[in-house]
Amino acid sequence: MVGIDEELEAALAALATIHTLSTSSPKPHIVTALRKAKLAAGPITDFTSNASIVETRDKVVNALSDLIRAIEEGPPPQAKIDKAKDAIEVWVYELLD
16 A cells, blocks of 8 residues: 555656656656556545545546556557646645645
8 A cells, every 4th residue: 555655756756757758759767657656546545535536546547547558559649648647736736735
């Protein structure tokens, strides 16, 4: 199980990585960072009453899965990059809240 601090660290690293991502030249280290964030956002036991963070984590996992798959198939479409970036930004905001 990942703690909130580790989850936030993975989220911030993924956000920084996505900001370097280009539709023309994805680098191998990018997939590694995105997978780490996806695992951090994955299902964990959360005893809080905050259903919002659970929904946000689910959106992050889905967006990162789509983006990783797109990167592995070739240059990712900008729409998938933007979707993942937006989901991670919300995730970071909710973790800091």
